Amino acid sequence: GFVLFLRGISCFAGFSTICFFPLETHFYHLSVSAGARNLLCLSHAVVTGATSGIGRAYANELARRGMDIVLISRSAEKLRQVAGDIESRFGRKTRVIQTDFTEGPSIYAAIEGGLQGLDIGILVNNVGMNYSELLSRFLDIPSPEQKITQVINCNIMSVTQMTRLVLPRMIERRKGLVINISSEAGSQPQPMLAMYSATKIFVTYFSRCLDAEYRLRGITVQCVAPFMVFTNMTRHLGVNPLAKRAPEFAWEALNTVGHATFTSGCMSHALQNLALSIFFPDWLRLSSFCMKHMEDYAQRVRQQGKEALDSSTYKEE
Numbered sequence: 001g002f003v004l005f006l007r008g009i010s011c012f013a014g015f016s017t018i019c020f021f022p023l024e025t026h027f028y029h030l031s032v033s034a035g036a037r038n039l040l041c042l043s044h045a046v047v048t049g050a051t052s053g054i055g056r057a058y059a060n061e062l063a064r065r066g067m068d069i070v071l072i073s074r075s076a077e078k079l080r081q082v083a084g085d086i087e088s089r090f091g092r093k094t095r096v097i098q099t100d101f102t103e104g105p106s107i108y109a110a111i112e113g114g115l116q117g118l119d120i121g122i123l124v125n126n127v128g129m130n131y132s133e134l135l136s137r138f139l140d141i142p143s144p145e146q147k148i149t150q151v152i153n154c155n156i157m158s159v160t161q162m163t164r165l166v167l168p169r170m171i172e173r174r175k176g177l178v179i180n181i182s183s184e185a186g187s188q189p190q191p192m193l194a195m196y197s198a199t200k201i202f203v204t205y206f207s208r209c210l211d212a213e214y215r216l217r218g219i220t221v222q223c224v225a226p227f228m229v230f231t232n233m234t235r236h237l238g239v240n241p242l243a244k245r246a247p248e249f250a251w252e253a254l255n256t257v258g259h260a261t262f263t264s265g266c267m268s269h270a271l272q273n274l275a276l277s278i279f280f281p282d283w284l285r286l287s288s289f290c291m292k293h294m295e296d297y298a299q300r301v302r303q304q305g306k307e308a309l310d311s312s313t314y315k316e317e
């Protein structure tokens with residue numbers, strides 16, 4: 001029933017993509033690769049940024065669906081805890097690799113060593129960071145010299161280097177899925193999040209081009225561009241009725257694999273994307289009028305953020 005429902009949406013989206021091309025919904029750019037449906041029979045999934053939020057939710061959901069998981073993140077303590085949790089809840093094997101993706105190209109030899117001998121069917125390039133919890137102009141980023149390199153290493157370098165490590169074996173087997181987590185902030189230019197937004201459009205274009213390049217070799221590259229998911233990254237924004245819980249988001253997003261290579265990940269985010277494209281187009285978002293209001297909004301968010309952080313109700317699953 002659910003598959004038929006998705007198919008129905010696919011047809012609608014195909015139709016709307018033709019008719020309203022400039023609006024380009026995120027529903028479904030239908031492109032079903034032959035290998036996409038039986039990927040879960042491969043043994044290992046690798047998830048970057050796997051100890052909290054969306055990454056942890058993907059790791060849990062993939063384990064629940066029968067895969068062994070390689071968790072990659074920065075904190076050894078959190079890695080041990082999440083790995084133990086997956087093993088006891090889902091009975092799957094785990095392996096952990098501790099690394100800091102902000103460090104740049106030097107870390108990938110060790111990651112390659114950590115992945116040695118594994119049959120990797122799925123790579124989830126999830127790790128990502130923003131440079132400031134709050135909206136800010138480019139020059140107002142705290143410690144800009146350092147942050148520029150860190151954000152590029154974490155959001156761009158990680159996606160390309162991890163793909164380079166894992167893709168060759170997938171191509172040999174003619175089977176593999178790479179899921180890259182972009183963002184709605186990469187779908188449209190976002191002033192006050194300039195660098196974050198720019199790194200995410202890189203992820204989107206990289207994914208879509210790569211999918212075209214390797215589709216005929218049995219590889220699916222899916223780009224997921226969520227709106228707001230309730231995680232550590234967004235907890236300063238407080239409770240928001242439009243935000244999705246990470247476990248529900250991962251469940252819904254994984255159900256789009258094989259049906260969509262570019263998706264918002266869930267229905268509510270696809271609708272928000274459509275509404276924004278219609279009611280808040282680029283010319284308006286980038287206007288001086290909007291910038292002025294955005295500054296005022298940033299001030300308010302700064303204030304609310306302080307209060308939300310003080311009394312945060314966010315809890316990991």
Ligand SMILES: NC(=O)c1ccc[n+]([C@@H]2O[C@H](COP(=O)([O-])OP(=O)(O)OC[C@H]3O[C@@H](n4cnc5c(N)ncnc54)[C@H](OP(=O)(O)O)[C@@H]3O)[C@@H](O)[C@H]2O)c1
Nearest residue numbers: 049051052053054074075100101128183228229231232233
């Ligand atoms: N939340 C949203 O609303 C939203 C919306 C659109 C897109 N996204 C994207 O979704 C992805 C996940 O975001 P999230 O909200 O789930 O973030 P999150 O809750 O802050 O989780 C980030 C994960 O990445 C790890 N991590 C952070 N920096 C790292 C580094 N330098 N090296 C290694 N691991 C690192 C963290 O673990 P440790 O702290 O243990 O290292 C954690 O496991 C990001 O790419 C983000 O841009 C999020």
